[in-house]
Amino acid sequence: MNKIIEQLTQRRSIRQFTGAEVKHDHLVTILQAGQQAPSSINGQQISLVITHNRERIARIAEIAGGQLQVATADMFITLVIDFNRTSMATEQSDLSHIIEQSAEGILTGAVDAGIMLNALQTAANSLGYGSTAIGGIRNNPQAMIDLLQLPEKTYPVAGMTLGVPDAKNKPQIKPRIPMASFAMCERYDSDIVRQGVEEYDQTLRCWWDQQDMPEQPSYKALVSGFYSRIYFPQVAETLEKQGFRFQDTLSESD
Amino acid sequence: MNKIIEQLTQRRSIRQFTGAEVKHDHLVTILQAGQQAPSSINGQQISLVITHNRERIARIAEIAGGQLQVATADMFITLVIDFNRTSMATEQSDLSHIIEQSAEGILTGAVDAGIMLNALQTAANSLGYGSTAIGGIRNNPQAMIDLLQLPEKTYPVAGMTLGVPDAKNKPQIKPRIPMASFAMCERYDSDIVRQGVEEYDQTLRCWWDQQDMPEQPSYKALVSGFYSRIYFPQVAETLEKQGFRFQDTLSESD
Numbered sequence: 001m002n003k004i005i006e007q008l009t010q011r012r013s014i015r016q017f018t019g020a021e022v023k024h025d026h027l028v029t030i031l032q033a034g035q036q037a038p039s040s041i042n043g044q045q046i047s048l049v050i051t052h053n054r055e056r057i058a059r060i061a062e063i064a065g066g067q068l069q070v071a072t073a074d075m076f077i078t079l080v081i082d083f084n085r086t087s088m089a090t091e092q093s094d095l096s097h098i099i100e101q102s103a104e105g106i107l108t109g110a111v112d113a114g115i116m117l118n119a120l121q122t123a124a125n126s127l128g129y130g131s132t133a134i135g136g137i138r139n140n141p142q143a144m145i146d147l148l149q150l151p152e153k154t155y156p157v158a159g160m161t162l163g164v165p166d167a168k169n170k171p172q173i174k175p176r177i178p179m180a181s182f183a184m185c186e187r188y189d190s191d192i193v194r195q196g197v198e199e200y201d202q203t204l205r206c207w208w209d210q211q212d213m214p215e216q217p218s219y220k221a222l223v224s225g226f227y228s229r230i231y232f233p234q235v236a237e238t239l240e241k242q243g244f245r246f247q248d249t250l251s252e253s254d
Numbered sequence: 255m256n257k258i259i260e261q262l263t264q265r266r267s268i269r270q271f272t273g274a275e276v277k278h279d280h281l282v283t284i285l286q287a288g289q290q291a292p293s294s295i296n297g298q299q300i301s302l303v304i305t306h307n308r309e310r311i312a313r314i315a316e317i318a319g320g321q322l323q324v325a326t327a328d329m330f331i332t333l334v335i336d337f338n339r340t341s342m343a344t345e346q347s348d349l350s351h352i353i354e355q356s357a358e359g360i361l362t363g364a365v366d367a368g369i370m371l372n373a374l375q376t377a378a379n380s381l382g383y384g385s386t387a388i389g390g391i392r393n394n395p396q397a398m399i400d401l402l403q404l405p406e407k408t409y410p411v412a413g414m415t416l417g418v419p420d421a422k423n424k425p426q427i428k429p430r431i432p433m434a435s436f437a438m439c440e441r442y443d444s445d446i447v448r449q450g451v452e453e454y455d456q457t458l459r460c461w462w463d464q465q466d467m468p469e470q471p472s473y474k475a476l477v478s479g480f481y482s483r484i485y486f487p488q489v490a491e492t493l494e495k496q497g498f499r500f501q502d503t504l505s506e507s508d
Contacts, residue, residue: 001283002257002380002381003256003257003258003380004257004258004261004376004377004379004380005283005287005377005380005381007258008287008288008290008291008373008376008377009283009286009287009290010290011290011291011292011373013292028433029255029259029263031433031436031437032263032433033259033262033263035430035431035433035436035437036262036263036264036265036427036430037262037265037372038265038267038375038386038387040387040389041476041477041480042428042458042473042476043476043477043480043481044430044431044436044454047435047436047437047438047442047447048436048437048438049437049438049439049440049441049442050437050438050439050440051440052439052440053440056440080442082447083481084444084447085431085435085447085450085451086477086481087481088447088448088451089451089455089473089474089477089478090474090477090478090481090482092474093474093475093478093482095478095479095482096482097477097478097481097482098481098482098483098484099480099481099482099483099484099485101484102484102487102489102490103489103490103493103500104392104484104485104486104487104489105481105484106360106361106364107360107364107392107411107489108389110360110361110364110365110368111364111365111367111368111371111387111389111411111412112368113365113368114364114365114366114367114368114369114370114371114372115368115369115371115372115387116368116372117365117368117369117372118291118368118369118370118371118372118373118376119262119265119372119376121292122258122262122372122373122376123258123259123262125258126256126257126258126259127256127259132292133292133294133365133369135294135362135365138358138361148440148441148442149441149442150442151442151444154442157361157365158365173290174296176289176290176298177289177298177339179282179285179286179289181301181339182285182289182298182300182301182302183285183289183301183302183303183304184301184302184303184304185303185304185306186303186304186305186306186307186310186402187303187402187403188301188303188334188402188403188404188405188408190338190405193301193336193338193339193342194342196339197339197342197343200298201343204296219296219343220343220344220346220347221347222295222296222297223295223297223340223343223344223351224343224344224347224349224351225349226295226297226353227297227337227340227341227344227351227352227353227359228344228347228349228350228351228352228353229352229353230352230353230355230356230358230359230502230503231353231358232356232358233356233358233502233503234502235356235357235358235361235502236356236357236500236501236502237502239357246357246490246500247490248484248487248488248489248490248491249484249487
């Protein structure tokens with residue numbers, strides 16, 4: 001068990017901060033580590049916008065649905081799918097940049113953002129900082145686009161808090177679904193996945209009870225509540241407004 | 255500079271393997287590290303399918319466009335967006351699981367897959383293994399769906415190779431776009447992004463020449479070649495076939 005495995009297997013989302021600042025040289029190191037993450041075709045189609053200004057962080061907290069963990073973080077990092085960059089790289093050719101007008105382009109951007117987000121969080125964690133991945137900015141993507149002044153062909157797909165963890169309120173590691181129902185050999189097995197859901201529903205119920213938080217939902221209740229509605233209903237329309245399109249074929253007129 | 259920062263800032267994609275096996279206890283550790291990655295709402299909507307069988311790995315290499323780096327890896331891990339799991343968790347409620355029928359659901363799944371992919375790669379790297387993230391399975395998503403027997407509401411969004419690196423052919427670290435054009439303060443700045451593209455085009459050209467690979471494209475040529483076409487044109491149609499829909503609103507009849 002090396003330090004990296006130790007850190008990754010004990011990873012938890014940090015939502016309570018002391019208010020202390022992230023050191024500038026640490027921030028630079030975290031960004032360097034994040035930037036070294038791989039990207040599809042080496043397109044480097046992810047940009048970051050770092051928010052440090054208190055009023056602007058407060059605004060992001062509000063955009064994300066009123067999240068105290070965002071408002072009290074020292075910094076907020078927004079991961080932006082950036083086909084503006086790659087589009088600029090294409091300008092001097094005779095070719096039109098169209099990848100953002102495809103499901104492939106949108107998936108590539110989102111996967112690359114996730115890859116980099118994890119690298120940033122892992123680096124930050126190793127330096128003693130805490131963080132939580134924030135999808136909540138997709139609650140009001142247009143407000144993020146306006147706040148960060150994002151041009152066409154870019155999209156604020158995810159974010160993360162960054163700050164010094166409050167050691168007095170360090171959360172316990174949340175249990176996971178059974179390994180066999182998560183990682184399957186050679187073929188997907190719906191029966192094992194179903195067994196895993198049943199088992200985990202109990203596991204999570206017990207865990208919350210142990211945390212003295214019986215009001216927190218079990219897995220089934222949690223998922224049923226969130227996924228029976230489109231909880232962030234402005235994503236497709238704001239993607240389209242930014243020039244993204246979810247299709248496989250372009251007509252001649254495109 | 256700690257071990258984790260050292261590893262992350264020196265990360266590179268490994269495409270040449272010795273052919274030696276990944277040890278089983280190491281694989282379990284890598285999977286545990288990956289599973290501890292965060293997921294949106296703790297939905298745990300990513301499943302893995304581990305391919306070890308040689309014929310099946312050869313088939314994946316073929317699906318991904320004939321990639322030798324896949325064919326010669328000891329294992330291939332497919333990251334599957336798994337709303338089948340969360341749908342099962344909703345069955346006993348009165349609510350219908352609809353999140354996969356939204357842009358939000360698709361983005362959430364893709365970002366979560368990216369997050370976990372990086373955690374898996376970081377863990378593997380720390381144990382001496384090498385890996386490359388493989389988007390190429392989206393070249394023929396239906397073939398992956400068939401091979402892994404993926405049910406409705408699941409999607410093979412990305413993959414990764416896993417093997418013992420060939421130390422004699424360790425690649426150099428590929429340079430990145432200038433930091434200032436990658437991570438911006440408070441607001442996106444198109445002028446800086448444009449300067450970064452110009453500078454990086456030169457940087458990458460020089461780097462390939464130094465590797466004695468003058469046939470490799472500069473950044474502009476690379477991006478212009480890939481992003482002027484939808485290089486994986488079956489993504490939207492296969493997502494829809496699996497029950498995903500890229501929209502924000504559902505009609506009453508849905």
